[in-house]
Amino acid sequence: MQCLRCQGLLSAVQMRDLGQPPVLGWRCLLCGAMTDPGIEANKASHNLPAQSRARLPGALPARLKKTVCGKQ
Ligand SMILES: [Zn+2]
Numbered sequence: 300m301q302c303l304r305c306q307g308l309l310s311a312v313q314m315r316d317l318g319q320p321p322v323l324g325w326r327c328l329l330c331g332a333m334t335d336p337g338i339e340a341n342k343a344s345h346n347l348p349a350q351s352r353a354r355l356p357g358a359l360p361a362r363l364k365k366t367v368c369g370k371q
Pocket of ligand 1: 305327329331332
């Protein structure tokens with residue numbers, strides 16, 4: 300298995316958290332990134348595409364749009 304950050308080799312590790320049962324996860328031997336099925340599930344549920352805030356060429360700045368186009 301390869302690390303998603305650096306393509307390094309992943310090693311199986313047992314991850315522990317206080318008061319929680321141990322979980323089998325993966326640790327990258329090159330960059331040290333750690334992951335487990337819970338972390339991957341959280342990433343998948345929060346990876347929404349970022350909305351670009353870039354202004355399109357020719358578009359009015361937001362402060363002028365309000366005065367020119369009126370309030371919508
Ligand atoms: Zn890595």
